[in-house]
Amino acid sequence: MEALDLFLNNHFSESLERLRPRVNESMYHALIYATVLEMQAMMTFQHDDISNAGNTMKSAQEVCQSQGITMSFSSINHILYSLFPFINLHAEVCYAECQLQRAALTFLQDENMVSFIKGGIKVRNSYLIYKDLHSLIKSHNCLKGPSHVHLEGGVSFGIGAFNLTLSLFPPRILKVLEFAGFSGDKEYGLSLLRDGATGMNLRSMLCALLLLCYYTFLTFILGTTEHQRPMLIFNTHQTSNAASLFHVLINVECHVMSPCYQAVALFEDGCKAQQAWKQFHHMCYWELMWCFTYKRAWKLAYFYADLLSQESRWSKAMYVYMKAAYLSMLPKEEARPFGEDEVELFRKVPTFKQKIAGKSPPTEKFAIRKARRYKATCPIRLPVPVLEMMYMWNGFSMISKRPELTEGMMQTLVDAERTLLESPENEYSVDDRCLIHLLKGLCFKNQGLLQAAEECFNKVLSSEKKIRFDHYLVPNSLVELSLLYVDQGRRDEAIKILHKAKQEISNPVAKSSLILHLQGLIQSFF
Structure with missing residues (x-):
């Protein structure tokens, strides 16, 4: 928990140093160490980082296997299982978390069908373990050891995350998944995550982060913005650094609720506070770009789109398209920053097309489609x-x-x-x-x-x-x-x-x- 706190307060190296000595002997040290590396890989989107995180997570899974039976409970009576040492239950929940995170890395790293099948099997195995653990805990046959609160937090995080994520799938796909044994109840998922976030357990901060991401980004992007906000959850996880991941998300939260001029200062402060992981800056750049867009300050918005296009690997096609779009909003006679030309930028957009989990992001496909209009010798401007x-x-x-x-x-x-x-x-x-x-x-x-x-x-x-x-x-x-x-x-x-x-x-x-x-x-x- 101390290592997680260091990580969330931007002391990234110190967090890893605190964990590293015991990654080969403690399932929780191994899991959190691998989780930090995975978060880094997902932000940098670099192949080497993704590969390193995958290998580390595999090693963490092996540590979990060495400390637990790591098998589905479906063939084991819950009463019989309650006789196993309490550490086995912790090994199971850690193993399930490793499986889920390895699946995510598999989807990011490789786009072929074999990898998708392997990733899908990992997701299913993870879900079955979480489901059986959840059933065991609810049955009251589980012996409550001194660290039971951390076990419950891990199960709440897993089942809550599965239910919330699957509930966002289109209804037809969700029906097929439910037929296959998965559950996609949004309200149930949110309630479990709230329970996990408000308790003092190892996964409470992760539950709170997931809730913040859901309420700030997903509801706003999907157009299903909800009135209930997780501000109270944040109060139980105060962090000292103004540029911590929590504070960045809370700033986004304020921005989503009411795009105010103070939001600009908040995001700029977030960029100044730490330099170790530039990827946190990119979250702020993205929000600052939209802040200035709402104010019609096209050149300032262009500046942040330009920073993203140079530093972030997530969607270069989108960032270059936005650069061109901002320039096209300026009067023809007005000088362009850095001497760039919007027509040339629009023409470059398709060259940055990429796939995430085998699919191109919808907004990226849309940008590429719109940019085709500039292929002509005499393009007709958008x-x-x-x-x-x-x-x-x-x-x-x-x-x-x-x-x-x-x-x-x-x-x-x-x-x-x-x-x-x-x-x-x-x-x-x-x-x-x-x-x-x-x-x-x-x-x-x-x-x-x-x-x-x-x-x-x-x-x-x-x-x-x-x-x-x-x-x-x-x-x-x-x-x-x-x-x-x-x-x-x-x-x-x-x-x-x-x-x-x-x-x-x-x-x-x-x-x-x-x-x-x-x-x-x-x-x-x-």
């Missing part, structure tokens, strides 16, 4: 690429409580619409006008002008057959219209519209460009 990508990341909901920010976005859209009307017709004209209508509808909704918002969404729907490239505009307009109806208490109409949107998503052309939060919105209604 009207508002920054605002379009901002919508993909649910940004218009972020500024809904800041009237001055919404007003600024509306002014940008009005100017872009005027430019489109004054320009000669081309093959992208209808698509661009529909995009402007969709985004103006979101601004009207933020301003409480619901009738005007409805008219904008309907303008997109009336142009459905004329749209040639951006087919995602129709299902997204349907979803936004249905949410508008929900706000007005027109639930039956909203459900009818959502069913239509669901049919549009089944269209292969539309599916290729869908926005991330669209699936989350529809899932929450059905």
Whole structure:
């Protein structure tokens, strides 16, 4: 626990030094040591770091095997198992955690089908161990040793994480997984993680981190932002360093709840406080980029996109696309930072395409699709690429409580619409006008002008057959219209519209460009 505390307070080397002497004899020292290396690997995304973390986690698993029976309990009576030494139960939960983390590394490291099958087997084995341990603990047949609270915390973390993660899967996939024995109950998962986070056990900080990640990033990205926030959980895990992972996530939390000007100072302080792991900086850079985007400070937002494109390996295609997008928002006569040209940057975007767990991130695929427009010798510029990508990341909901920010976005859209009307017709004209209508509808909704918002969404729907490239505009307009109806208490109409949107998503052309939060919105209604 001391080593974890050091890690969360940015004393990374000291944390590893504290653990290293006993990694070959203690299952918990081995597990936490490997976990720290895995977190580093996932942030750096470097092949050597991923390989090193995988080997270390395998060694940790072997230590667990040497201290426990490491087999499924399905063939063992719980009463009989309660006679085994208490250390066996700890070995089981550590082994399950090793299996799960090795599976994650397998998905990141290799994209072939054999690796996916191996990773899937590790996930299933891990889940079965957690499930049997959970059943054993609930049956009250488990002898409670002095470290029982840590065992319960480990099981709460495992079962909670599985339930929460699986609940985010599309309903059809979730039904198949449940048929195979998995469980995807979101509320149950969250309750277990809350229990684990509020207790004083080895995994309490990990449970709190997972909750913070869920409430700050996932609910916001998927468009299913919830009102309940984990601020009280954070209070039980105070860390002294302002740039600790907890504080970074709490700053994101403040940003998500109300994008305020103070958020900029908070993230900048986070970057100054430590230099050991630059990957923590990247989380701050990403948030700072969006802070300045909401304020329409295009050059400052470009600066952070440029830093990310140079330092982060997670999605270079996205970062380069955002650099080009910000430059395209500047007046033609205005000098570009570092002498860069947006057309050349847009053309480079496809060259940075990558896959994570065998799949390209949806937003990255979308950026590549939009950047193709600049391949032509005389490209036709995108009207508002920054605002379009901002919508993909649910940004218009972020500024809904800041009237001055919404007003600024509306002014940008009005100017872009005027430019489109004054320009000669081309093959992208209808698509661009529909995009402007969709985004103006979101601004009207933020301003409480619901009738005007409805008219904008309907303008997109009336142009459905004329749209040639951006087919995602129709299902997204349907979803936004249905949410508008929900706000007005027109639930039956909203459900009818959502069913239509669901049919549009089944269209292969539309599916290729869908926005991330669209699936989350529809899932929450059905």
